Amino acid sequence: MKSSTQVLSTLNDVLSTELTSINRYFLHARMYKNWGFDNLNQMSYKKSIKDMKQSDELIERILMLEGLPNLQKLKSLQIGEHTEEMLACDLKFQQGAIEQLKQAIATCEQEQDYVSRNILNDILDGEESHLDWLETQQHQIGAMGTENYLQAQL
Secondary structure: OOOOOOOHHHHHHHHHHHHHHHHHHHHHHHHHHHHOHHHHHHHHHHHHHHOOOOHHHHHHHHOOOOOOOOOOOOOOOOOOOOOOHHHHHHHHHHHHHHHHHHHHHHHHHHOOOHHHHHHHHHHHHHHHHHHHHHHHHHHHHHHHHHHHHHOOOO
């Protein structure tokens, strides 16, 4: 089933973001684990695995549409050096990913590719949920202070 070049390009752009996300959250998970912050480690690790599964789904869709998935194009990871900076980088990354997904969904809708649109909608649900979690973490840091927040993550 051949698809438009615009849909294939859009899906590859989202794939690039998901592949970048796998790496960033996996590295964050290992940093948190090294520092003893088990709760943050688990959340980041789960996010990395979820992004891997979403990438797999995008790869399969691109191949089905007779396109070539681009696994070589990654964005900057933007890794923080401490927990607050890492969470702030993640928040900014998530906001960008959500905006990209909304535009990609609109493109698929315009091109009448409803299956790709539905795949992207499912990904968007997960990204918005993770954004909410990140906003909660920042609120907790503001309310408790960094030291108390980090102690709660042990």
